Amino acid sequence: MTQKIQAIRGMNDVLPDESARWQYLEQAVRDVLDQYGYQEMRMPLVEQSALFCRSIGEVTDIVEKEMYSWQDRGTDKKAGDLLSLRPEGTASCARAVIEHGLAFNQQQRVWYQGPMFRRERPQKGRYRQFHQVGVEVFGIDGPDVDAELILLSARLWKRLGIEGLRLELNSLGTAESRAAYRQQLVDYFSQHLEQLDEDSKRRLQSNPLRILDSKNPALADVIAAAPSLPDSLDDTSKEHFASLCATLDDAGIEYELNPRLVRGLDYYSRTVFEWKTDQLGAQDAVCSGGRYDGLVEQLGGRATSAIGFAMGMERLLALMPEDRERQQAPQIYLVAAGESAQQYGVITAERLRDEGFRVQANAGGGSFKAQFKRADKSGAAIALVIGHQEAENQTVMIKDLRQHSDQIECSQADLVETLLQRLQP
Ligand code: ATP
Ligand code: MG
Secondary structure: OOOOOOOOOOOOOOOOOOHHHHHHHHHHHHHHHHHOOOEEOOOOOEEEHHHHHHHOOOOOHHHHHHOOEEEOOOOOOOOOOEEEEOOOOHHHHHHHHHHOOOOOOOOEEEEEEEEEEOOOOOEOOEOOEEEEEEEEEEOOOOHHHHHHHHHHHHHHHHHHOOOOOEEEEEEOOOHHHHHHHHHHHHHHHHOOHHHOOHHHHHHHHHOHHHHHHOOOHHHHHHHHOOOOHHHHOOHHHHHHHHHHHHHHHHHOOOOEEOOOOOOOOOOOEEEEEEEEOOOOOOOOEEEEEEEOOOHHHHOOOOOOOEEEEEEEHHHHHHHOOOOOOOOOOOOEEEEEOOHHHHHHHHHHHHHHHHOOOOEEEOOOOOOHHHHHHHHHHHOOOEEEEEOHHHHHHOEEEEEEOOOOOOOEEEEHHHHHHHHHHHOOO
């Protein structure tokens, strides 16, 4: 027997009755970003693996074990490139703005949306193909834009009806103050080697900050007692952070300072933040981001300050209230029996769509009874009924599907006006 082919674990279909919720979320994102003057970008799903190694960092979970990578087919003369499905969007976005000369000496406010791929253990809220909305700003180094990103995300939660998210904030300082802090961490964790797991021991030399990001509960105590980052922050970073906090205070945005918030990736500096929920178990991060002033240069561009965040769409959908969906049912369902009626029906439906109505036409024939069943199921408010007689007279019967009332006959000339009246809420 041949094996049954199914979707890959951790990669999900969005079924017809789920897509309205996705569309609602996507529309809200678009509207809010539009209000702040951000433009959409669309990048390829596949990039050179080297892009992610260089930006996210060689010694991260993502690059070490979660990327879907393969060697492209080469030619006789040259081996194929090593390619990866993108595990996140910031690296691609930075690559694109460098490649097209959009970064240096300019300001860019951009966003993107789409699938990301990570070979993680699938569970609720954690998938192998998941979707992010990412928002990135290039060429603005002031704390005002840090605040803008946070205010923008807060506005989106409100629009989506999502409540109870907590905002955590921290500053990682400049590259220099991070280096000083790094040394403190190496000294500290070296004295507590026996309490570290294998991953953390490996990271002790490559990037000890990531030990703070470990999800291993056995490490919680040793991490809690580690030196704290704010103590070694440089003065400019302190001022930058204080200004951000003051703006958030003025705007009435609540936050918690979390000195252990370091984010898992190599490229962050200064401000980092995360919106968290208590409602999704261990998958508590909804939106994460921060400043990455060094990344563009690290990828071969000219030094450009930058900041951005990404939010997980599946997690947002799980938090959105039930009623947040776009109304998608057709307004009108067209019932037509008999060949001349069907042809006349097609033309009538097209005419109504020209006028902007949402019209679902019965297809595949069937008795009036069967067609009315489908009309009810479609969610339409009104059925237009056409039989042999109506086709002959060039009229239609209008039947209200929501309340009991008699069908009325209507001429083509009066049809649009009558439907507009009847469809008024
Ligand atoms: P987590 O701590 O949950 O692993 P992360 O720090 O790896 O998240 P980022 O790489 O910053 O997450 O991605 C930004 C957002 O994308 C996260 O806040 C989360 O909402 C979402 N996200 C990340 N990984 C997944 C996944 N495997 N499945 C679904 N959503 C995800
Ligand atoms: Mg992760």
